[in-house]
């Protein structure tokens with residue numbers, strides 16, 4: 001895939017909550033956006049925004065400063081974007097691109113609500129804060145898509161989706177996925193406790209195993225990775241067989257992803 005275009009002009013981050021702060025930290029860490037090119041709109045004071053301010057970012061400047069903005073990154077709750085965008089829209093120039101990280105809100109819905117700017121949807125994980133996130137990108141507009149990639153590729157393993165309809169599934173797998181792994185790790189620790197470990201030891205072992213598994217993964221196929229640990233006839237195979245009995249592992253994850261997809265659609 002060709003390199004994504006660079007972004008020329010201020011980047012406006014609208015919303016500096018959990019994800020907005022992670023994006024901000026990732027941009028500054030990776031040098032993707034210079035602090036002096038950042039405008040942050042946030043109703044309340046946020047540590048990540050204060051750090052960016054100390055490096056030259058502008059926080060809640062007069063809205064007239066948005067007139068030369070290249071990108072508006074919408075990182076507010078899906079229920080809020082209409083009221084948040086209404087006062088900003090009159091100040092945006094024709095070349096501005098709207099980048100939405102909101103789950104579920106479709107490009108046609110955004111276009112109907114805020115007018116004719118090119119839209120790119122990006123679904124990142126909060127791992128972008130450490131330059132090690134995941135991001136799914138979709139746009140009907142080539143320039144907007146390039147800008148989405150340019151802003152996230154330096155801090156996320158990035159996948160370009162072929163169709164916007166896939167964004168809900170990508171959100172359910174990747175946007176939410178780290179939480180599933182944490183929930184699994186919590187359940188593994190509690191199962192270890194049930195098997196006799198004290199709670200602290202079980203927590204340490206389960207968390208360290210998640211880290212170690214991620215570090216050891218590389219680009220090998222998942223079946224090969226499993227086979228490397230599960231000796232034929234050994235204890236890991238016994239555990240895996242119990243986990244997959246009657247198809248329950250697959251059924252549980254099918255239900256998990258389907259529920260998240262459904263909720264994404266409802267929020268949009």
Ligand SMILES: NC(=O)C1=CN([C@@H]2O[C@H](COP(=O)(O)OP(=O)(O)OC[C@H]3O[C@@H](n4cnc5c(N)ncnc54)[C@H](OP(=O)(O)O)[C@@H]3O)[C@@H](O)[C@H]2O)C=CC1
Nearest residue numbers: 015016017018019041043044075076077078084102103175
């Ligand atoms: N958290 C995650 O892992 C992911 C989240 N997303 C998406 O990111 C979006 C934000 O989620 P998340 O960060 O978790 O939510 P948060 O509630 O943590 O952040 C939303 C932020 O929006 C701010 N806000 C509210 N009104 C305005 C306004 N008028 N102008 C500017 N900012 C405003 C809030 O400010 P204040 O705190 O001052 O009220 C708040 O900090 C959602 O649409 C979600 O779908 C997508 C992928 C992953």
Ligand SMILES: O=C(O)[C@@H]1CCC=N1
Nearest residue numbers: 103171172174175176
């Ligand atoms: O839970 C949510 O709604 C958002 C979308 C993906 C991660 N967090």
